[in-house]
Amino acid sequence: MAELHTLHTLRCALRAAGLALAVLAGAATGAEPVRPMDADPQLEARVQRVAVELRCLVCQNETIAESMAPLAVDLRTQIRERLARGESEQHILDFMVQRYGDFVRYRPALQARTVLLWGGPFLLLAVALWAFWRQVARRRGASACVAEEATEAATEVVVEPSPNRTQATAEPLHPAVRGRVLHWGVALGTPLLAAGIYWQVGEPDTLLSGLGAAPALIDPHQAQDRVAQLQARLQTQGGSADDWSLLGRSRAALEQYPEAANAYARALALAPDSPQVLTDYADVLAAAQGFRIEGEPLQLVERALKIDADHPKALALAGAAAFERGEFAAAAVHWRRARTHAPPDGEFAQELAHSIERADMRAGAGVAPR
């Protein structure tokens, strides 16, 4: 049917059959290395942590972390970029679920629709135990009858005193006690064993957290409505540069970059000399044109730097622009300057440190930009 499907189902199947090496070696032209050359181990570990939570929709029984399908490679790139930009892991998972649905989660979330999936095994265990108890009760009823008959028989026998009598009364206890121990053993042991195994190989964390409060997710619709309200109010009643910036930030958070750019344009008209507005505007414009800074965004950044030559975000964007052009040494210079002016312990500073490392490596190695 669909292209990625058939081709990669085939690839998945071949790999499963252990034939993959030979075939893939022939068809490896499209395959990319799992990790880029300039991998930063800390970031890669976080990418990995998110990637193992996501199903590759092309090779459906693999996670994005394992799959070599081009889509999985792209998604890993997205995860890497988003983490580098400072997004939280949960936010990235939500982003993927919004686009690909709940199925993209390799471990299904515990929610109303998946209660049967999560609770099913426990339900089955309960049913099995119930059946076991019934069986035991029926047997006990039956054996009680047998015992009664046996006693009757015994009394008949006892009419004629026998030397074996003491032995006969002492022995029947044994199997009864043993039987009771077995019943209790099975009745308690089975669920305990099941719980133990579940604890080891199952997902007790998800289950327990699901039993607590349901995670509060922001409804994207709701957020959208609120932002639309804000925009309507600003358009009818007007607002300050800060108000328009707020709208721009909200639009950017919803990844509506062209709309965000419009809002920042209004903010900039009200505050033409604010380096913050200039750089924020440049940032969303760059996002709107596919995360490229070249062109208008770069002009805005340059304007911001003319006003405040030490503005950290403007410097960071200028560095990114240089990196984009393949001028890695220049990028590192910008980023180093940004770092001296950024708050020292924040994620921003950390990210800058990673970027500087990358730029230094590229500059040193003289690698062409990809």
Place this chain on the structure above:
Amino acid sequence: MKRFLPLAIFALLVLMLAVGLRLDPREVPSPLISQPAPTFQLPRLEDPARTLSTQELRGQVWLLNVWASWCAACVQEHPLLLELAREGRWTLIGLNYKDKPEAAKVWIQRHGGDPYRANLTDFDGRIGIDYGVYGLPETFVIDKQGVIRHKHIGVLTREALRDTILPLMRRLDG
């Protein structure tokens, strides 16, 4: 009663398996249905200096067809798209997904022409990810308010077009 219990359980299992086998696990239902279509502003294949944004498509019902020259299945639906374009009523937008522009242009010429009002390029597949694309071809129906109303996964067929997509578009166009 008791004797039929195993039979009943067996029948239930057969029923569930029968239903399960008919489901296609590859048809992942899109969570984007009735959600606002992700916005974009993308360069055109023929003239990368000119862009088209989702904003400019507001007010019309449009089809977004995700394709690529490397997608063998896309060849099958191309004649249908050309037919649809000849009708002239619908705005057909192509999203050229992770393709080389030269290869894409050659492919269009070789397969009977360009059915798209605009053919947009998504070189790195970012917009594809935004739309939850995981197999080619895929086709989205987007309404006048910019809301995704339908997603067709796989090759467009005459039946799907006649029975589902076109009636939906007519209704949306009102």
